[in-house]
Amino acid sequence: MVISRRDKYRANVVCLCYNMGIIDLGRKLILAALLPVLFLVLLVILGVIYCFWGYRYLKIMIMLYAFFVGGSFVYNLLSEHAPGLGAGTWIIAIGAGLLLGLLAFFFVKFCIFLAGGILGIAIFNWIKSANPAYFAGLDAVYAFLIGLACFLIMGFITLAVKKHLIIIVTAIFGAYSIVHVSGILIGLINAPQMAAQASAATAVTELAPVSIWHNLPLWGMAIPVIVLAIMGMVKQYRHTGRGRGY
Secondary structure, rough: OOOOOHHHHHHHHHHHHHHHHHHHHHHHHHHHHHHHHHHHHHHHHHHHHHHHHOOOOHHHHHHHHHHHHHHHHHHHHHHHHHHHHHHHHHHHHHHHHHHHHHHHHHHHHHHHHHHHHHHHHHHHHHHHOOOOHHHHOOOOOHHHHHHHHHHHHHHHHHHHHHHHHHHHHHHHHHHHHHHHHHHHHHHHHHHHHHHOOOOOOOHHOOOOOOOOOOOOOHHHHHHHHHHHHHHHHHHHHHHOOOOOOO
């Protein structure tokens, strides 16, 4: 078998690259870029499920949401305050995410109440920021009681109208996730090198500048979100949300 000069040259180049660690570096870069992209694709898939099947698969959705949000929070917290843990950061974050996910799955009504309560706190904070003079002179105990009342009232309202509220919220949240994350994935086509600079846990925030929606006016992104949200609500009310109760 005769080996041509071209084949010898290619073999020498490959050996040189391997000895210099270039091939290993390339593999690491590809893996580093692949993980954030796979995470973004997973978020789009979850967004579709949220938007069109949010009420039907509520327990699973809440479990997955608690897993990802809780795990990401713990990962970011440990990365900032305990950077020396190394691989232990991922293990602890995944463990915390699984624990929160299981709690959310088995205590779904409490999670619905808690979500409504958090919305009540957000409303209270909005009222507080809109009336700073009134709350500045208010006793801290009374301010706490008003905030607690907002938490409890919105929590019980959420439980009372949970089906309608869940369908509306999951459709909007799912539509936003689909549009927002898809915009980042499309933007990465023109800037693929950015994916290697982001971590999977913070890919959405770190890669937001490459999104096709980043430099567009607000309505540019709002229109597809509204259209998808309406489609999701119609789908859930007419098909996927029927015959279900929590």
